[in-house]
Amino acid sequence: MPTPSTPATQHQVEHEITVSAPADAVYRMIAEVRNWPRIFPPTIYVDYVRKTEYDEQIRIWATANGEAKSWTSRRMLQPEQRRVNFQQLVSSPPVASMGGAWIIEEVAPGESRVRLLHEYRSVDDDPEGLSWIDQAVDRNSRSELAALKENIEAAHLASELTFSFEDTVRIDGRAEDVFDFINEAGLWSERLPHVAKVRFEEDEKGLQTLEMDTVAKDGSTHTTKSYRVTFPYHGIAYKQITLPALLTLHTGYWTFAESDGGVAATSQHTVVLNSENISRVLGPDATVADAREYVRTALSTNSRATLGHAKAYAEALARKTG
Incomplete structure (x- = not known):
């Protein structure tokens, strides 16, 4: 267990995918969390705890490594930069802290790059807990990005x-x-x-x-x-x-x-x-x-x-x- 003088170990990972859709459309889908259960396979339900135009607190229920979990996050929306920062306020063990960002970049007309960043640590910096988080973040990030790509690119059929x-x-x-x-x-x-x-x-x-x-x-x-x-x-x-x-x-x-x-x-x-x-x-x-x-x-x-x-x-x- 780290002593009070020992800095907590933050682990940083990044996943990305290219989507054949305008960057603004991709940003809107990520920013509107009510649709997440329809877009992202791990997400069960999302509810607003508090909401202003650019700052909101949400509670998310989702699966991680086949287990249902819930947590509360704060999101800071930056529509001009097509960026959404997030930070878990109440995490579920073995997660001690979790934050990150969605960043959407226009790479060509009608084509976007979506970057999903995570920064996290495990309770007591436990290696077994960290391994669990590594697997959950990697699996969920790949699943979420693939689903985002599929749902946006199939939008013409969605209606x-x-x-x-x-x-x-x-x-x-x-x-x-x-x-x-x-x-x-x-x-x-x-x-x-x-x-x-x-x-x-x-x-x-x-x-x-x-x-x-x-x-x-x-x-x-x-x-x-x-x-x-x-x-x-x-x-x-x-x-x-x-x-x-x-x-x-x-x-x-x-x-x-x-x-x-x-x-x-x-x-x-x-x-x-x-x-x-x-x-x-x-x-x-x-x-x-x-x-x-x-x-x-x-x-x-x-x-x-x-x-x-x-x-x-x-x-x-x-x-x-x-």
């Missing part, structure tokens, strides 16, 4: 392949009870007929891993795995990391809003279709419109079924206490 929708059910009960039903996903195999098996973990309060086997109308079983972030008693955000063949992205949000003595419970989905698999899954004549309708119907059917059981659960409790 057709990316879409969002939601389903809302009115419940005569308390938001807390509806939240509890969705939050207690470890009990879903007992509470939801379309869920055959559940593997549920919550190692960190409010950060959950949910893997479940769901049964489709034709009797087939599908396994999905998601990371979830909970905000009692008003919302649960999630990102699905094992995806069916028709999707390359699926994020969502459950919300529970009390009004007029009841609750509006909503399930929101954002998906990106995998255009390469449409004909294989739905037939040679299937179109993107067909795939959109198929996916929306499948996801809405499960969401509305879950909300229906949450409604019965919360209203039964309301009758008992009323």
Whole structure:
């Protein structure tokens, strides 16, 4: 363990990639953190803690070396330089400190270089912890830059392949009870007929891993795995990391809003279709419109079924206490 007079060892690394897109467009995608779960595979959810025009504090939930972690960062935006500096304010062990910058440079008309800088150290300068961070930073940086390149360069298809929708059910009960039903996903195999098996973990309060086997109308079983972030008693955000063949992205949000003595419970989905698999899954004549309708119907059917059981659960409790 270093003594107080020993300077902490800061490790510096840099990753970069070239993107066939204007530098300003790349900067905007990096600066707007609400879209990060759609852009960067490790990111589960991002929320603003504080925000001004050029200085913001955000909380990030993401995976690192297959583990879900959360931390709070400060970001300083410099749009004229196309630079975003960041510094973790609250890190998760084995990280003691972490900072860096995104720098976007125009190398030619319509072509940009994205540089991702990191500077960090491990708790107590532990070599094993440092090795873990080295691997996580390298893996996540390469993944983030590759995803950034892919998403921006495929932007001309995004409007057709990316879409969002939601389903809302009115419940005569308390938001807390509806939240509890969705939050207690470890009990879903007992509470939801379309869920055959559940593997549920919550190692960190409010950060959950949910893997479940769901049964489709034709009797087939599908396994999905998601990371979830909970905000009692008003919302649960999630990102699905094992995806069916028709999707390359699926994020969502459950919300529970009390009004007029009841609750509006909503399930929101954002998906990106995998255009390469449409004909294989739905037939040679299937179109993107067909795939959109198929996916929306499948996801809405499960969401509305879950909300229906949450409604019965919360209203039964309301009758008992009323």
